[in-house]
Structures are given as C-alpha cells and as structure tokens.
Amino acid sequence: MMDFSEIEARGLVLLGCGRMGSALLSGWIARGLTPRAATVVEPNPTDWLRAQGVALNEALPEAPAVVVLAVKPQMMGAALPGIARLGGGDTLALSIAAGTPIAAIEAALGAGTPVVRAMPNTPAALGRGISAVVGNAAAGEAGLAVAEGLMSAVGAVVRVETEAQIDAVTAVSGSGPAYVFHLVEALAEAGATEGLAPDLAMRLARATVAGSGYLLDHSEDSAADLRAAVTSPGGTTAAALVHLMDPETGLPPLMRRAVAAARARARELAQ
Numbered sequence: 001m002m003d004f005s006e007i008e009a010r011g012l013v014l015l016g017c018g019r020m021g022s023a024l025l026s027g028w029i030a031r032g033l034t035p036r037a038a039t040v041v042e043p044n045p046t047d048w049l050r051a052q053g054v055a056l057n058e059a060l061p062e063a064p065a066v067v068v069l070a071v072k073p074q075m076m077g078a079a080l081p082g083i084a085r086l087g088g089g090d091t092l093a094l095s096i097a098a099g100t101p102i103a104a105i106e107a108a109l110g111a112g113t114p115v116v117r118a119m120p121n122t123p124a125a126l127g128r129g130i131s132a133v134v135g136n137a138a139a140g141e142a143g144l145a146v147a148e149g150l151m152s153a154v155g156a157v158v159r160v161e162t163e164a165q166i167d168a169v170t171a172v173s174g175s176g177p178a179y180v181f182h183l184v185e186a187l188a189e190a191g192a193t194e195g196l197a198p199d200l201a202m203r204l205a206r207a208t209v210a211g212s213g214y215l216l217d218h219s220e221d222s223a224a225d226l227r228a229a230v231t232s233p234g235g236t237t238a239a240a241l242v243h244l245m246d247p248e249t250g251l252p253p254l255m256r257r258a259v260a261a262a263r264a265r266a267r268e269l270a271q
Contacts, residue, residue, distance in 0.1 A: 002149040004028075008037045011061035013086070015079055016071035017042040020154075023125045024068065025052065027153025033195060033204055039064070041082075060086070067104070068144060071267070076100050080108035087113040092143050094150060096120055098170060099269035102136050102163055102225035114120050116147035118155060119169045128156035132169040133160040134162065167270070173261035179258065184209050 012033070014021055017040050022099040025147070029035055035053035039060055040051060050056065060083070067086055071079045078095050087109025102115050109115075116139050116151055120131040135144045148157045148202050160169060182207045191201030216223060231237045246250045 002031055002152070004031075004033045004037070007065045008034055010063060010065040012038045013060055013064045013067040013083070014040045014054075014068050015067060015074070015083065017045065018070065018072070019125055020120060021068070021070035022046070023048065023127070023129075023154050024096075025049075025054070027127060028150065031153055041095065051253065063089060064091055066092045066150065067091060068150070069097055069100075071097060073097045073099045080149075081106065084109060086092040092116065092139065092146055094118060094147050096131075097267060098174065103271050110221045112126065114140055114143045116143050117163060117166060118147060118151050119166050119174050120151065121173050124154035127154055130173050131155065131157050132160050132166060132168060132173070132191075133157060134160050167263045167266040168259075170270065171259045174243075178198070178210060178212075179255075213227055227229055 001191060008160060012028075014025060016222040017025060021040075021042070025038065025040070029052065037053055039055040040049065040059055041057060041060075045056055064086065067078070067083055069076065080089075092114045093105055093109060095102075096118050098119065100117075102117050105115050105117075106113060115138065116133055116135040118131050118133045120129050123129040124131070130156070133147050133151060135147065137158070139147075140207075144159065148159075151157045160166060180253060184202075187208070188198070188205035192198045196204070212226075216226060219226060221229070227241075241250075247253065
C-alpha cells in the first residue's frame with residue numbers, strides 16, 4: 001500500500017481526467033488517498049468524477065507534492081503554462097502524455113523541475129496495465145519511487161534506463177493491446193473462412209486469447225514453454241506454427257516490422 005502522507009499534506013494535482021486519469025484517480029482513492037487531497041482540473045467532468053469528492057476545478061495548491069499531466073498530447077502545449085508556477089521547486093511532474101518528451105516539460109516548467117515520464121497502456125482502465133517510467137536528474141530515485149507508487153494503482157510498473165527507450169515501450173506495450181485485438185479479429189475471420197458462423201468464430205477467438213492471457217499471467221512457465229505444451233509433434237498446432245513461425249513470412253518478422261514502424265512514429269511525434 002502506498003504511503004500517501006506527503007501527498008495528503010501537500011496535495012496532488014491531476015491535470016486531465018479522461019479514461020486514464022479516471023483510472024488512476026480511482027486506483028488512488030481505492031488505495032487510501034483522501035479525495036479532497038486531489039485537485040482535478042477537467043473542463044468536461046463526468047458524473048463519476050463529480051461524485052468522487054475531489055477538489056474539482058478549484059484553485060491549485062501552492063506547492064503540491066505531485067502534478068500529474070494526464071491531458072491528451074495535443075493539449076499539452078496549452079495546459080503547461082497554467083501550471084508553470086509549480087515548476088522549479090520540489091513538485092514532481094508526472095506525465096503520462098505519449099509523445100511529449102521530458103525536455104518539453106522542462107522547457108515549460110523550468111530545468112530544475114523533477115519530471116518523470118510514464119507510458120501506461122489501456123488495460124490500466126481495469127487495473128491490469130503495465131507502465132514504464134523514466135525520470136530526469138532532478139527527479140532522482142525519490143521521484144521515481146513516488147511515480148512508481150502512483151502508477152502501480154493501475155497495474156505493474158517497470159523502469160527503463162533512458163528516455164529514448166520509451167519509444168520502444170510505446171511500440172510494444174503502449175500500442176500492443178491493439179495488436180492483440182487485431183489478432184482476435186484475424187483469428188475469428190480465419191475461423192469463419194473455415195465454415196464457422198462469424199459470431200461463433202469471434203466468441204471462440206475472444207475466449208481463446210483472453211484465456212491464454214490469463215494462463216500466461218498465472219503460470220510460472222515462459223511463453224515458449226506454454227506454446228510447446230500445446231504443440232504435439234505432427235499435430236494440428238504444429239501444422240499451423242509452421243506458417244506462424246516461418247523466419248521469412250511468419251509472425252516474428254511481421255511483428256518486428258510493426259514494432260519498428262510504431263517506434264519510428266513515436267519518435268516523429270516527439271519532435
């Protein structure tokens with residue numbers, strides 16, 4: 001359980017409360033944060049947000065412990081000037097905005113501002129996400145520890161060594177849920193091609209991917225070991241894997257190209 005004592009004393013600012021911001025706020029409250037300790041700035045509050053008892057669109061604390069930047073990346077340029085006075089001190093700026101580099105936040109808030117950049121993914125909405133974090137020199141170990149505690153409210157947290165690696169994280173886990181969902185679509189389509197009713201094929205594909213993910217999450221075996229356990233020599237699975245594991249035309253080279261394209265686009269967006 002995270003220690004919210006400093007945040008309770010100084011306050012926390014949540015800038016933006018869309019799907020990810022709401023997931024974080026819900027997780028923090030569930031873990032013991034007093035709602036009034038959070039000041040939420042959200043121009044279009046939902047009924048759920050209004051019911052949480054937070055300080056909604058009120059004056060910001062003088063020196064909050066943390067300001068969480070959860071606005072959409074395209075809105076970051078307009079949002080940062082409104083919190084410029086919080087920069088340069090010991091208020092930690094935790095950003096979950098994709099494509100916004102630490103340097104851009106430092107430019108707006110001051111080079112001495114402790115900044116941590118986090119990349120969560122959409123399963124965070126159900127508390128099953130994974131986030132990667134990286135901080136600037138001003139954030140240090142203490143800032144990273146606070147960021148890890150806050151992001152753990154929506155799932156697992158890992159650290160990366162350099163900010164440049166965030167682009168790879170974006171390409172793997174940030175965009176990764178879409179790859180999995182498309183796998184379900186493709187598997188269902190293949191089943192329908194083989195004679196199953198489309199709705200039945202989709203039901204089978206969804207349950208198979210969801211169940212396999214649950215098994216992977218709860219097993220001590222590696223993904224390779226779990227795959228091998230399903231694959232009998234000369235059986236049906238082996239016949240399919242000949243195509244999926246082909247080094248030239250199979251899933252591994254396709255996934256490498258997909259992830260490389262996503263990483264390249266993440267770099268472009270950060271410029």
